[in-house]
Amino acid sequence: MSNQTTERRPWSFLTELPANVWHSIFRNPLPQSDVGRSSTSFTNFFLHIQPVKVHRHSLRLTYTWGLGLMAFFLFLILSVTGVLLMFYYVPSTTQAYDRMLDLRGTVAFGIFLRNMHRWAAHGMVAVVFLHMCRVFLTGAYKRPREFNWVLGVGLFLLTMFASFTGYLLPWDQLAFWAITVGTSIASYAPVFGKDVKFLLLGDASVGQEALLRFYVLHVAVLPLIMSVLVAVHFWRVRKDGGLSRPPEEDEKFPEPEPIAAAAAADASVVTTVSAVTLKAPLEKKTYGIQGIVRGPFTKIGNVPDGSVFSWPNLLLLELLVFLVTVAGVLIVSMYFNAPLEEPVNIMHPPNPAKAPWYFLGLQEMVSYSAFWGGVGIPTIEVILLLLVPYLDRKPVGVGKWFAKERLLANSLFMTFVVVNIVLMVVGTFFRGPNWEFVSPW
Amino acid sequence: MAKEPVMPSAEESGEAITRRKLLSWLTGMGVFGSVLVSAFSNFIFIKPRATYGQPNRFSIGKPEDYPAGSRMTLDARRICVVRDGDRMAAISTTCTHLGCIVATSETGFACPCHGSRYDQDGNVTGGPAPKRLPWFQVRLAPNGELEIDKDIEIEPGTYYNV
Numbered sequence: 173m174s175n176q177t178t179e180r181r182p183w184s185f186l187t188e189l190p191a192n193v194w195h196s197i198f199r200n201p202l203p204q205s206d207v208g209r210s211s212t213s214f215t216n217f218f219l220h221i222q223p224v225k226v227h228r229h230s231l232r233l234t235y236t237w238g239l240g241l242m243a244f245f246l247f248l249i250l251s252v253t254g255v256l257l258m259f260y261y262v263p264s265t266t267q268a269y270d271r272m273l274d275l276r277g278t279v280a281f282g283i284f285l286r287n288m289h290r291w292a293a294h295g296m297v298a299v300v301f302l303h304m305c306r307v308f309l310t311g312a313y314k315r316p317r318e319f320n321w322v323l324g325v326g327l328f329l330l331t332m333f334a335s336f337t338g339y340l341l342p343w344d345q346l347a348f349w350a351i352t353v354g355t356s357i358a359s360y361a362p363v364f365g366k367d368v369k370f371l372l373l374g375d376a377s378v379g380q381e382a383l384l385r386f387y388v389l390h391v392a393v394l395p396l397i398m399s400v401l402v403a404v405h406f407w408r409v410r411k412d413g414g415l416s417r418p419p420e421e422d423e424k425f426p427e428p429e430p431i432a433a434a435a436a437a438d439a440s441v442v443t444t445v446s447a448v449t450l451k452a453p454l455e456k457k458t459y460g461i462q463g464i465v466r467g468p469f470t471k472i473g474n475v476p477d478g479s480v481f482s483w484p485n486l487l488l489l490e491l492l493v494f495l496v497t498v499a500g501v502l503i504v505s506m507y508f509n510a511p512l513e514e515p516v517n518i519m520h521p522p523n524p525a526k527a528p529w530y531f532l533g534l535q536e537m538v539s540y541s542a543f544w545g546g547v548g549i550p551t552i553e554v555i556l557l558l559l560v561p562y563l564d565r566k567p568v569g570v571g572k573w574f575a576k577e578r579l580l581a582n583s584l585f586m587t588f589v590v591v592n593i594v595l596m597v598v599g600t601f602f603r604g605p606n607w608e609f610v611s612p613w
Numbered sequence: 614m615a616k617e618p619v620m621p622s623a624e625e626s627g628e629a630i631t632r633r634k635l636l637s638w639l640t641g642m643g644v645f646g647s648v649l650v651s652a653f654s655n656f657i658f659i660k661p662r663a664t665y666g667q668p669n670r671f672s673i674g675k676p677e678d679y680p681a682g683s684r685m686t687l688d689a690r691r692i693c694v695v696r697d698g699d700r701m702a703a704i705s706t707t708c709t710h711l712g713c714i715v716a717t718s719e720t721g722f723a724c725p726c727h728g729s730r731y732d733q734d735g736n737v738t739g740g741p742a743p744k745r746l747p748w749f750q751v752r753l754a755p756n757g758e759l760e761i762d763k764d765i766e767i768e769p770g771t772y773y774n775v
Contacts, residue, residue: 349713349726352711352713355712357711367660370660374661376666377712379665379666380666381661381665519714521714522725524727525725525726538711538741539728540741541741542743606724606728607727
């Protein structure tokens with residue numbers, strides 16, 4: 173742009189080199205106008221994942237608490253620290269534990285990376301669960317977001333499974349007996365139980381084969397599946413019309429009449445294809461992209477609709493959540509070391525042998541009945557969770573915390589949450605040797 | 614594709630199965646079936662045909678190593694070798710609840726993980742264990758050593774005379 177008036181010198185390509193390289197990567201200057209903000213979002217791969225405009229209601233931190241983003245950022249932290257740890261880890265029964273000690277003793281930042289990985293993993297299980305609670309208590313799973321809820325439940329289970337497979341890798345007493353107990357629970361499943369256990373362990377009991385299998389699942393299979401599902405989950409958030417919000421938020425800004433509607437001779441056709449109210453596509457008409465995309469972000473022109481540009485409003489909030497997440501993980505990792513018990517001794521189960529805290533509710537139930545506690549009730553719970561958006565079809569109370577109209581649904585869900593948390597607390601603090609009741613005080 | 618595809622006539626587009634419908638259906642089923650078969654073959658692949666861990670049939674030494682009236686636990690093998698006079702038996706020490714190793718107690722066996730209890734013969738006397746501890750086949754191998762096969766469960770209370 174600037175060289176049009178000035179005379180070009182032979183070496184000008186050299187003096188302009190930095191600017192040319194910069195502009196070839198970032199095609200827009202920092203945006204000063206709405207058009208600039210749009211094209212910044214459009215022309216950058218990473219920004220293009222975000223919508224250009226986002227509804228004001230979606231930006232309220234007190235609505236989402238940033239939990240979904242937080243879970244995603246924890247997943248990123250886990251990926252990065254996990255890959256770094258892979259440079260030193262060997263999935264071998266004779267070497268794994270020594271490598272843990274090396275992380276402590278000789279590897280630069282080894283203990284810190286392991287702490288970050290361990291605490292971010294615990295955090296991710298908790299945050300994914302809290303995110304699920306947020307979505308339920310605000311009724312956000314209702315039409316048209318049913319399938320995204322199902323994907324979310326799948327991601328929750330995958331998070332638990334990824335955490336479970338990672339639990340074995342240090343090859344200490346905690347790891348060995350937690351996985352022995354955990355895979356035995358799986359063997360109680362009807363019909364396929366024994367086969368599932370054998371496939372997981374690759375042998376009759378936990379050993380080298382199991383360590384290798386859990387390693388492959390933990391570092392390759394599960395992260396890959398989760399990445400794909402996370403991508404679909406995000407994509408569906410946008411395609412389902414952004415984050416849920418109460419209908420009142422949209423009523424403040426009624427749909428503008430389609431511009432062509434007044435002028436067009438066949439008014440009925442035009443209003444039918446207006447971007448937002450499209451019901452049944454007409455057979456013979458050729459549609460532009462806006463004609464078939466659902467949702468509130470495809471309006472042409474600058475109409476008042478309660479939305480603001482993602483740059484910088486959404487991006488700054490995302491940055492805030494990212495910083496809070498990273499800071500949290502760093503601080504916890506500085507003060508608390510990831511536990512490492514004695515090396516595996518297959519002849520001496522610790523007394524009591526406890527699973528990770530998020531499975532202790534399960535283990536508590538298992539101490540009453542292995543089938544019902546470990547397989548029956550959890551399966552019923554998962555099926556109910558998956559069916560929630562298909563059982564609860566009333567489109568009321570969406571987008572509000574603890575909506576009055578949803579008192580029954582929310583009470584049932586909170587009962588489910590509280591019962592599981594109580595079981596977890598009992599399993600964690602009130603069970604001693606031989607799994608007998610003890611007082612934590 | 615110079616020729617326009619022939620549109621199905623009114624009677625063909627009805628319920629009747631046309632050649633096109635049949636072929637599409639067969640193609641679809643073929644593709645879907647192949648996907649199912651290849652997915653299933655992955656499970657066959659990851660199910661090991663040979664395992665690398667401890668063998669289930671092993672020797673535990675000569676009968677003289679076990680004095681009469683003794684109950685000796687071999688934790689590495691996860692069995693308890695019982696000798697009652699000239700009769701011998703091998704009882705599993707893997708808890709039938711969730712796979713921990715049961716410890717011997719005064720009354721029989723007790724599991725440290727979830728508190729299952731068994732009597733001297735492995736019958737459940739308390740806790741969440743759903744089944745009794747199994748008994749394994751004991752026999753004298755030609756070289757005079759006792760051989761135990763954990764793949765063969767025998768009727769509890771059946772002893773082997775040495």
